Amino acid sequence: MANVELKKINKYFGETHILHDIDLVINDGEFVVLVGPSGCGKSTTLRIVAGLEDASSGDLMIQGNRMNEVEPKDRDIAMVFQNYALYPHMDVYENMAFGLRLRKFDDAEIATRVDEAAELLGITDLLKRKPKELSGGQRQRVAVGRAIVRKPSVFLFDEPLSNLDAKLRVQMRTEIKKLHARLKTTMIYVTHDQVEAMTMGDRIVVMKDGDIMQAETPLNMYHKPANKFVAGFIGSPSMNFFNLSAVEKGNEKLDGSSMSLHVPSDLSARVQKEGLVEIGVRPEHFKVSQTETPFVAELEVSELMGNESYLYLNSKGYQFVIRIQESIILTPGSPVYLDFDMDKVHLFSGKTGARI
Numbered sequence: 001m002a003n004v005e006l007k008k009i010n011k012y013f014g015e016t017h018i019l020h021d022i023d024l025v026i027n028d029g030e031f032v033v034l035v036g037p038s039g040c041g042k043s044t045t046l047r048i049v050a051g052l053e054d055a056s057s058g059d060l061m062i063q064g065n066r067m068n069e070v071e072p073k074d075r076d077i078a079m080v081f082q083n084y085a086l087y088p089h090m091d092v093y094e095n096m097a098f099g100l101r102l103r104k105f106d107d108a109e110i111a112t113r114v115d116e117a118a119e120l121l122g123i124t125d126l127l128k129r130k131p132k133e134l135s136g137g138q139r140q141r142v143a144v145g146r147a148i149v150r151k152p153s154v155f156l157f158d159e160p161l162s163n164l165d166a167k168l169r170v171q172m173r174t175e176i177k178k179l180h181a182r183l184k185t186t187m188i189y190v191t192h193d194q195v196e197a198m199t200m201g202d203r204i205v206v207m208k209d210g211d212i213m214q215a216e217t218p219l220n221m222y223h224k225p226a227n228k229f230v231a232g233f234i235g236s237p238s239m240n241f242f243n244l245s246a247v248e249k250g251n252e253k254l255d256g257s258s259m260s261l262h263v264p265s266d267l268s269a270r271v272q273k274e275g276l277v278e279i280g281v282r283p284e285h286f287k288v289s290q291t292e293t294p295f296v297a298e299l300e301v302s303e304l305m306g307n308e309s310y311l312y313l314n315s316k317g318y319q320f321v322i323r324i325q326e327s328i329i330l331t332p333g334s335p336v337y338l339d340f341d342m343d344k345v346h347l348f349s350g351k352t353g354a355r356i
């Protein structure tokens with residue numbers, strides 16, 4: 001077990017500045033998920049921890065020791081890749097044993113560790129098979145097994161579930177989580193999938209264009225996103241945003257481009273100070289009102305899921321989605337009167353996107 005610290009890490013590929021002053025502490029035993037859109041620098045960050053890329057500047061510390069110049073094999077970490085990177089000509093046992101053989105472990109110790117890991121992952125009866133004789137999910141387990149047998153201080157996962165079908169992905173997600181609970185080893189996990197991040201991470205690090213936007217526990221991030229980007233990235237369907245531009249009637253009524261709503265005066269004072277503000281409302285925080293409200297939208301499409309419904313709405317050109325528990329059947333074009341709890345709305349600066 002070990003803690004990992006990135007101090008002002010920068011990375012250039014040629015002239016292109018990919019990572020900007022990345023500062024991050026990952027605690028001993030913590031499961032941290034790096035998440036963000038494709039190209040934001042998640043894999044590069046992970047590969048710098050692994051030693052597969054050099055940082056252009058900054059310090060990488062593992063358990064308090066600077067690792068920048070230490071060879072990958074001497075960093076006491078194991079990485080699981082998206083494509084599994086199994087050796088096709090070796091059977092499962094040999095694939096799992098390979099790293100230990102390189103490190104000159106004796107046969108008895110190798111057998112103990114491989115059997116233990118195979119047992120833990122439920123692949124004991126596959127040990128004699130070649131990778132081509134395995135399903136995607138089984139290959140994934142072997143790749144994880146190969147990392148476990150090394151008993152590293154830190155596990156790194158680079159999009160390990162992307163090649164699996166949706167059902168298997170959900171299953172492996174819980175298996176990796178359970179594995180973390182058993183092993184209690186520090187894990188750094190990269191994904192572009194915010195649901196994976198929310199369900200797996202003790203803490204989530206949201207990245208965008210080579211910067212960390214926010215590092216928080218999943219629930220804190222969901223309830224208090226630091227900025228509009230995080231607010232829109234975390235949660236499914238995504239948060240809806242509306243412009244609020246002017247304040248009327250004793251600071252109590254905000255007139256947005258698409259709606260009017262009454263807000264508490266302390267809030268409207270904040271809006272007035274900021275000038276241009278965007279209001280964020282999660283789809284699940286709308287209520288459909290039985291009576292007419294000032295906020296009316298037209299139904300475009302409804303998706304009835306059984307236990308809940310998504311209504312895709314349009315209000316004066318603003319398209320947004322709400323998520324409600326009941327299955328109401330409405331024809332497209334019907335008016336939908338809406339309400340939402342002002343305690344649940346998020347406000348963001350129209351200039352910087354920062355939470356206000």
Ligand code: ADP
Nearest residue numbers: 013014018036037038039040041042043044045
């Ligand atoms: P992510 O994992 O978030 O999708 P990456 O860390 O793989 O993003 O890439 C971040 C950026 O760095 C991207 O713009 C990518 O094109 C660029 N990049 C990654 N690897 C290289 C490389 N070896 N040479 C040049 N550019 C690279």
